[in-house]
Amino acid sequence: MKKIRLNNKQNYIWLKIDAFFRKSTILDQLSGTKPATYLLLPLIGVGMAFLSSCSTDLSRNPQASRETDTAQAIQESATPNNRPLVPTPEDTNFVVAVVDKVEPAVVQINTARTVRREVPEIFNDPFYQRFFGQQVPQAQERVVRGVGSGFVINSNGQILTNAHVVNNADTVTVSFSDGRTVQGKVLGQDTVSDIAVVQVPTNNLPTVELAKSGQVQPGQWAIAIGNPLGLEKTVTVGVVSATDRSISDISSSDSRVAYIQTDAAINPGNSGGPLLNARGQVIGVNTAIIRGAQGIGFAIPIDTAQRIAQQLITQGKVEHPYLGIQMIPLTPEVKQRINNLPNSNIRLQAERGILIARVLRGSPADRAGLLAGDVIQEINNQPVTTANAVQQLIEQSGVGANVQMQLQRNGKTVQLTVQPGPRPATTE
Structure with missing residues (x-):
């Protein structure tokens, strides 16, 4: 055991400590009790001094090292990353900013x-x-x-x-x-x-900012604000799952809208509320869900909604363009079946496009010269492969517009101009 020489000051301290313990021992013998509280305080002081003086030699004492690590971990866990347990600017994000911007409207x-x-x-x-x-x-x-x-x-x-x-x-x-x-x-x-x-009879109301729904892309953020089931000011977040969903995708009988699909939660009561991008601009009007599904909601693109709204404001009604044809997509099976019909003068040679199955008598299509068996390949120089695409292009053109059509008729290319009329209240 290594001897340590003490100086006068150190000798004085140890003498004081020795006298204290001697006095405590005598008191214990006289009273028959142990003043644990008073004994603990000096011992803690001595222990702290000991640990402090030996802190550079913990590698020789694994148990002491573990105890030190545990104490340090407890202290750090109280304030992880030295972050105070109060809201900070880091707790806000773009969704909060969007809600603050749009919710008043x-x-x-x-x-x-x-x-x-x-x-x-x-x-x-x-x-x-x-x-x-x-x-x-x-x-x-x-x-x-x-x-x-x-x-x-x-x-x-x-x-x-x-x-x-x-x-x-x-x-x-x-x-x-x-x-x-x-x-x-x-x-x-x-x-x-x-x-x-x-x-509503109110002025100076806060308004929303409208985006261009033609720029919407699958995968971008989508934020829905509304009142699902009467729960006011509800915010849900997701992404745009798809664009240009056709009417058949949501079982709508006669809606000429290419819907935006989103997985942001939409429930009854959300109808009519805005679907927003990350900048707080409206990209669509929440309108429909598929019953029994989860994460499949649909919104009317804001370009379409805005165009319809302006007609309602100025005219009180909307006139939808109408051709008067029945269409089916051209597939190899359809082509083979038509060409194999007996006593038919129709011979399909096109590989793509929309087959006109019927032309209503007296309709705009009839007046323009369209025939059953024609295959629509382009409308206003845009190729079409679905009936929904034809409807959307005609809808965008409007009533009375000159719509250029490229058809294939019995192997020959035909160019025609059609002027859509107003959609009748009832059609055959």
Whole structure:
């Protein structure tokens, strides 16, 4: 054991410590108790001094090293990465910025309509009235209420939403994020595109910024704000899953819209609310989901919604262009079947395009000279391979526009100009 020579000061300290312990021992013997509290404090002081003086030699004592590491880990875990346990700018992101920017312009739309249940005509017969007496059913009325979303597109109080949100409503009430509630009036609605515009008697409203939906790409961020199931100011985030989804993809019978698909959660009540990009610009109007599916929602591209809305604002209605043809995509199977028909003067040679199966008599297509068996290959110099693409191009052209068509008829290329007419209320 190595001897250590102490100087006068060190000798004085040790003498004090020795006297303290001697005194404590005598007190213990006299009282029969051990003053643990008082004994602990000096021992802790000595121990701390010991650990401190030996801190550079922990490698020789693995147990002490482990204890030191544990104490240090506990201390660091209290403030991980030295980060205070309070909100910091790092807790905000682009979604928070988008919500702050757009939420004042997003509204909740509440509707009410009265539904009357009529008595079957048979009960109006006096015979049945005498037979049933007081048990003859009476006409009944009930109020059906609905909730949806919308967003302000004009500071003068014009709000864009879905037609199915306000369809047949007797009253429309609009609630803003600041707590205001006002009565609204439906300026117009278009059931084909499912777009409606509501007017409220309020000025200087915050508005949204509109993007160009033609620039939307799969994979980009998508943020939905609305009132799903009546839960106000709900924000969901996802991505654009796909673009140009056709009407058949969501089982819509006659909607000429190329939908934006998103996996941002959309539920009943989100209808009419905005779908936004990472800059807080509206790229679409949330409108539909596939029942029973998860993460599959659809929005009307804002370019289409804006075009329809302007017609509703200025004219109160929308005229959709109409050709009067029935179409099917041309496939090898369809081509073979048509060419094998007996007593048919149609011989298909085209490998791609849209086959005209029928031309309605007196329709714009009939007047332009289109025939059953023609294969549409281009519209306004744009190749087409789906019936949905044909509908979209015709819809974009508008009523009365000169639409250039390139057809193939019995192996020959034919150029025709068609002027779409207004879509009739009923078609064959």
